[in-house]
Amino acid sequence: MNYYKHLFAGLQACILTVAVQAQNAPAPYGALPSPRQLRWHEMEIYGLIHYTPAVFQDAERGYGDADPSVFNPTGFDPLQIVRAAKAGHLKGIIYVTKHHDGFAMWPTRTSPYNISKSIWKNGKGDVVRGFQQAAQKEGLKFGIYCSPWDRNNLNYGTPAYVEDYRSQLRELYTNYGELFMSWHDGANGGDGYYGGKREERRVDPGTYYDWSNTWKITRQMQPNAVIFSDAGPDVRWVGNEDGHAPETSWATINSISTDGRAPMPGFVDTKNLGSGDRNGKQWIPFEADVPLRPEWFYHAVDDDKVKTPEELFEIYCSSVGRGGCMDLGLSPNLTGVLHPHDVQALTGFGQLLTAVFKDNVAKKALITASNVRDQNAKAYGTAQLTDADRYSYWATDNNVHQAALELKFKKDTRFSLIRLRENIKLGQRIDSVAVDVFRNNQWENISHATSIGSCRIIRLTKPETADRMRIRVYAPVCLALSDVGIFLEPAFQTTDQRHD
Numbered sequence: 001m002n003y004y005k006h007l008f009a010g011l012q013a014c015i016l017t018v019a020v021q022a023q024n025a026p027a028p029y030g031a032l033p034s035p036r037q038l039r040w041h042e043m044e045i046y047g048l049i050h051y052t053p054a055v056f057q058d059a060e061r062g063y064g065d066a067d068p069s070v071f072n073p074t075g076f077d078p079l080q081i082v083r084a085a086k087a088g089h090l091k092g093i094i095y096v097t098k099h100h101d102g103f104a105m106w107p108t109r110t111s112p113y114n115i116s117k118s119i120w121k122n123g124k125g126d127v128v129r130g131f132q133q134a135a136q137k138e139g140l141k142f143g144i145y146c147s148p149w150d151r152n153n154l155n156y157g158t159p160a161y162v163e164d165y166r167s168q169l170r171e172l173y174t175n176y177g178e179l180f181m182s183w184h185d186g187a188n189g190g191d192g193y194y195g196g197k198r199e200e201r202r203v204d205p206g207t208y209y210d211w212s213n214t215w216k217i218t219r220q221m222q223p224n225a226v227i228f229s230d231a232g233p234d235v236r237w238v239g240n241e242d243g244h245a246p247e248t249s250w251a252t253i254n255s256i257s258t259d260g261r262a263p264m265p266g267f268v269d270t271k272n273l274g275s276g277d278r279n280g281k282q283w284i285p286f287e288a289d290v291p292l293r294p295e296w297f298y299h300a301v302d303d304d305k306v307k308t309p310e311e312l313f314e315i316y317c318s319s320v321g322r323g324g325c326m327d328l329g330l331s332p333n334l335t336g337v338l339h340p341h342d343v344q345a346l347t348g349f350g351q352l353l354t355a356v357f358k359d360n361v362a363k364k365a366l367i368t369a370s371n372v373r374d375q376n377a378k379a380y381g382t383a384q385l386t387d388a389d390r391y392s393y394w395a396t397d398n399n400v401h402q403a404a405l406e407l408k409f410k411k412d413t414r415f416s417l418i419r420l421r422e423n424i425k426l427g428q429r430i431d432s433v434a435v436d437v438f439r440n441n442q443w444e445n446i447s448h449a450t451s452i453g454s455c456r457i458i459r460l461t462k463p464e465t466a467d468r469m470r471i472r473v474y475a476p477v478c479l480a481l482s483d484v485g486i487f488l489e490p491a492f493q494t495t496d497q498r499h500d
Helices: 002-024 035-043 053-057 078-087 127-138 159-175 211-221 309-317 340-357
Strands: 045-049 092-098 141-146 181-183 189-192 199-202 226-228 286-291 325-330 366-369 402-422 432-439 442-450 456-474 480-487
Touching (some): 045 141, 078 325, 092 127, 159 211, 309 325, 309 340, 442 456, 456 480
Parallel strands (some): 045 092, 092 141
Antiparallel strands (some): 189 199, 366 402, 402 456
């Protein structure tokens, strides 16, 4: 009986402690991420797969007049593609279910121009299903992109096409499981085939698709999917296709269109897409998209131009390492698989990420803080900086907006990369940080950074060796830093297998 009495008393104490901690937690600051945006941040890397008839035309954009019979891969293997993506530490894939040529890669009822008219699998194939099932089998999340521009549809440019497009989204949202992303871009009209009419059709991108009502379908049918477009509403474009964000890149932004109307895909002022806005009214972090090859679709001429693991890591540091996610374009070949050079690059990239982040030397350091919230409360102490919980955090008192962490190592320690994360459930609070080492009996600054957010990677120009280092943190409110990682990049031993 005494056992249960003590157990009950212990549970009461734990509940009381949690309640007190919650009551004393820092107040949220500014715009906050939604639960689906938090899940997106945690993914860090995913892929965008372009595989449509354009591959068989050796083109980047199909015109809309390709005979469906051109699509006939002899060895389509979505598992090979997804497994290579997984080897590269990608956490999800987005498949281009319909590109601008209008050819639907699933047997849709909305258009006769679709995969059922190809000779592949006698018209019984479904490429969307193949990728969705492969992703599910390998534990990757699945998303879709269905181009709003359709160079084949006779109705394009009229209200009837918008209903066709929405019907396509409904089919995809209904038949291919839970999606992590619905991806939309600003491809808005031009020359095409349009049901046999070779002409140019232009639309007003700010009004034609009525995106606010189109996206209501997404929210209703796929409530856990983030919506990507030039300006959000959940994830914004970084503003280029080389995978790089500016050194300062806020997750918050004040989006505007080119003429003051609500921003829509293809109709947005791009000047602040990369940088965002400090204290922006909306939490809309960036996606940095970049193809593994020079182009988004496979071209044999590019077989020796696949990005190396080291190049991919540099992109990772300037995308994920600046608070966004990295969207890596994958390009299956005519056979229906990734070329060996692409597989080698992805495998090497994954191995490099593992090697870089396998040993967080901050876990071996004695970490002290100049201030800890609530009179050094354990719940907000420095132990939270190196645990496995992404959202546990070191916090300062409400009136302490500048503080320092000191890391003391048992011996001289070599490092070249610092990773910092805020608890973004409480907003993007930190303005900047400075990193110092103790050398020659004084502190010496070696780097600094702004816009920490969900992840900030400070990559030093050369490795440093020290037994003491310091991180100074500045914010307009009390701090809530969730993670400190100190790593040493391995020496790159580049073996370029692209020319083997």
